[in-house]
Every structure is written in C-alpha cells, then in structure tokens.
Amino acid sequence: MMNAVSKAWDGALVRKWLESRVDAARLEQAAADRRGYAAQDDYDKAAAEEWVCRSLKMSGHTDDQAGFAERVKTLLAQEEYRTTGIHDDRRFERYVRANLRKIAKMTKANDGFANTLRYQG
Known part of the structure; x- marks a missing residue:
C-alpha cells in the first residue's frame, strides 16, 4: 500500500516560499559582499540558493507536484550551472x-x- 500525501500540494505556497528564499539569498549575498574575502563561501552559497529558487520559480511547474519534482530532477542532472x-x-x-x-x-x-523565515537550517 502506498503512503497517501496528508495534504494537498499548494502551488501558491511553493511560489511564496521560492520568492522568500530569493529575497533572503539576495540579502545574504549583500551581507557577504560587505564582509569581503573571508565571506566568499557565504556569497557563493547564497548565490546558489538564489539561482535554484529563481530557476524553479520561473519553470512554471509550481502548481503540479509531479511536474515540480521532475523539474528539480532535470536541474540535478545538468552537467554545469552558469x-x-x-x-x-x-x-x-x-x-x-x-x-x-x-x-x-x-x-x-x-x-x-x-x-518562510529568512534563516533556515
């Protein structure tokens, strides 16, 4: 027997989450940029999160859980990210x-x- 998903997929909630992560990543990049050389790793980490969330948000698959999962899988299969x-x-x-x-x-x-908190673990 397959496990049933306890709640329905909410595309609007996913889009809101992606947008909040894009905003948080921008703030984190700006803060890392101000800290200089020592924070280059933090900058790249925030830039990666922004790239992922922006790519998923623009994909147009947020209303369909299966389509969204397939888009994530497709991005994971890419050789490189520019x-x-x-x-x-x-x-x-x-x-x-x-x-x-x-x-x-x-x-x-x-x-x-x-x-949608700014800092997530």
Whole structure:
C-alpha cells in the first residue's frame, strides 16, 4: 500500500516560499559582499540558493507536484550551472546541487514550504 500525501500540494505556497528564499539569498549575498574575502563561501552559497529558487520559480511547474519534482530532477542532472559574479565555480555547483537535493526532499514529502523565515537550517 502506498503512503497517501496528508495534504494537498499548494502551488501558491511553493511560489511564496521560492520568492522568500530569493529575497533572503539576495540579502545574504549583500551581507557577504560587505564582509569581503573571508565571506566568499557565504556569497557563493547564497548565490546558489538564489539561482535554484529563481530557476524553479520561473519553470512554471509550481502548481503540479509531479511536474515540480521532475523539474528539480532535470536541474540535478545538468552537467554545469552558469551564472556570473560568483567566486568559485565548483563550490557554487556543489551548493546548487545541495539546494536541489533539499528541495527534492521537501517536494517528495510536501513539507517545509510554509517556513518562510529568512534563516533556515
């Protein structure tokens, strides 16, 4: 017997979560930029989160859990992720993949999208 999802997929909630993460990532990038060289890792981490959330938000699949999960899977399968302004391409790609895996788990469980706090663990 398959486990039933306890609550319905809410595309509007997912879009709101993605937008809140884009905003938080921008703030984190600005803060890291002000701290300089020592915060380059933090900058790349925030840039990766912004890239992932922006890519998923613009995909148009947020209203369908299966379509959204497939989009996450497609992004994970990419060879590389292009963006400008980052400090270390390998580190950025590692953070992109980590964010995509986190969102894949959230999507599968349909849980965590209600947490729109700026700082998340």
